[in-house]
Amino acid sequence: MPTVREAALDVMRRHDLTTVFANPGSTEVPFLAGLPEDIRFVLALHEGSVIGAATGYAIAREAPALALLHTTAGLGNAAGALSTARVNRAPLVVVVGQQDRRHLVQEPFLAGRLEQLAGDYPVRTETPPRAQDVPGAIARAAHAARTLRGPALVIVPMDDWAQPAEELPLPAPAQLRLPAAADTGDVGEVAALLDAASAPAMVVGAGADHPVTWEALTLLAERLGCPVWQESFGARAGFPQDHPLFAGHLPADRTRLREVLGAHDLVLSVGAPVFRQYPYEKGPLVRAGTRLAVVTDDPAEAQRAPVALAVVAELPAFCTALAQTAGKGEGGAARTPDAVRPVAERAVPPPPPAKGEPLRAAHVLAELARRLPEETVLVEETPSSRPDLHALVPARRPLGFLSAAMGALGFALPAAIGVRMGAPERPVVAVVGDGSSLYQIQALWTAVRYKVGVVFVVLANGRYAIMDRLADKHENTAPWPDFEEVSVSGMAKALGCSARRVTGHAQLLAELDALLPELPDSTRPLVLEVAVRAEETFQP
Known part of the structure; x- marks a missing residue:
């Protein structure tokens, strides 16, 4: 008789859930220890990066991706990223570890009150009543994720994996078809x-x-x-x-x-x-x-x-x-x-900065637009520069642009990694603000470890520029300080990721000319931290 774990792995294979994004804890070890060779494990260093990467992977493949979270701490850390996955309509199957079923009633250490922790953002949440119901719950989650286009959660006590499975009729459809014809x-x-x-x-x-x-x-x-x-x-x-x-x-x-x-x-x-x-x-x-x-x-x-x-x-x-x-x-x-005639005037790229004049975000985006291959996926998370990006860098292919519909920061770095893993034939560039990058900077380690060739262009103005502009609209001063001391390129290097800091226009052109032709075949992630001045105005 196979174990619940073996039966669950068969369900995962049937639904093409053979890449596991995770930041595991003790409650997940019974599932993970000794994974079969056909199951790929991808480690991220924070649960926000786990869900962000899985979201990008699912969107790129147009199919559910599998994530594994560690009980209360893991699900709690991932809740914001799960809300982004829901609003981005990314199909995810999320297995959440739980303490041993045999003493849950005593609320032992690491036991979690998990069913409502992510709120209403999951499209389905299921706690199987018996260990033998876990494989069917995973199958139902895969169907829910695909048809409702969002994260579906399955909560699994750690002792369930070793229990004997049952030979029962299929607990969920092997295949689920929805009508695709137009009325x-x-x-x-x-x-x-x-x-x-x-x-x-x-x-x-x-x-x-x-x-x-x-x-x-x-x-x-x-x-x-x-x-x-x-x-x-x-x-x-x-x-x-x-x-x-x-x-x-x-x-x-x-x-x-x-x-x-x-x-x-x-x-x-x-x-x-x-x-x-x-x-x-x-x-x-x-x-x-x-x-x-x-x-x-x-x-x-x-x-x-x-x-x-x-x-x-x-x-x-x-x-x-x-x-x-x-x-x-x-x-x-x-x-x-x-x-057909054009209905709108196209944005005119700004002239190069004068000698000694600082770079603006528009300078960087205009030069990117001139060089990016048409099939590039551009992942965006730069709130104060988004209008310039929209004006200067058009999406020319499906999946040419990807952003966080929820507005929560911490999406772009891990999502870009997941997109490149899910669609390795597409070049991927992430354009993020320095403030945004700090929310999931540890995702860079995953890109290095798994040889994911993404270029991360960080527009560094040393502040939360969009927040400053919003405070200006209220005709008041902002209580938050700048953070010009922060070195994103320095943190990237500490995580093992190649990084360079750019401060001038000529240097920017040289870096882009060297990097972007290699991008389609690259297996080396790189951070290009570009110092830009904070813009004085912002119009959402």
Whole structure:
């Protein structure tokens, strides 16, 4: 009779969960000791890095990834990263260790009250009532992670792994199929809205980041001749941002949002909420006369949308059908790609700094944009420089851009590592602020240990620049100090990662020219800490 551990490993293999991201403790040793050779173990030095790397890995592979956490301390440390995984809709199976089942009632040392510790962010949390139920719980978690697109937790007491398994009927489907065809009635209704509009526009978001969806939305936008906006604070790009019809990123306040969308009588949101805001402002999202509709694969996103029509569907199939239908019916404004004209002026890179003038973030981003291969995945976590990054570095391929939709810091470094591990054929560059990098700086050790070739460009201004600008908006002084003494490159070297500090434009060009051509085949992570001046203004 196989053990529960052996049966669970078979379930993991069946669901392609053969890479384990972990920062283990004693409650996980019975599972980990003597892992079979076909199970790859990836150590991270903090649970935030565990979940961040697993999130990047899952997004890159478009399939669930496996993470292992250590009881209360591990799950508690990972809670913020789990919230990011949920909002980024990353499918994760997270096994959480627990004390020995036989004396849990006495609440022994390291026993955890785990079921609610991560709040409502897991899409499923299960504590198997018996050891023999653990393999089935892992299978159900894999299905939940894949279909609900978020982290699914299984809490396993440490003694369960050695118990005998049972030969029972499958405790969960070996395969779970969901309908992927588009409902013709829903397609027709959305197409009718577009055809009836005299000036339609689209807003795209992270849910549309798929090769089939990009192709369909490009065809649709070209036929309708309509501008396409990217959602504000989007985790991923939903449309080629170098296309003439790409209009830019939506502003995150209602005043500017009404102004931007005011010329359109219909705005269709695809794979994006309606609409993400940051500062609260009174008033409607759009002007009277502008109708809103949304197509999304997230039921909760549809249910809270203040729109005339909300459709829940698998986006690749729906958008393909919509592109074949809209703009062809009576009254549809058919246009060909040859008739497409740019709808927005493109950002002009800044001129090089004068001699003795400090670098700005825009200088760094402009030079990156000139050199990055089209297939690069750019992972972003630089809040004060994000507007410059969006303006200067367009996403040109699906998964060309990745950020933390939750807004919590500590995502980019481990996520970039996970993306490169999950999609080794894609070059990966992380652009992070120095303040952001400190939240999961220890992730660099994992990149070194497992030979993950990512370039980490750290924009170092020695302060929380975005917080300074927000304090300025309140016309008040900030109580937090600068931290110019911190050396990110020094910490990287202490973790075994190659690092260099750049202080001038000529040095920046030399470093990028040497690094980026080698990036596609690189197995050596490197930190490029670039000293930049803090910007005086910020507009989210």
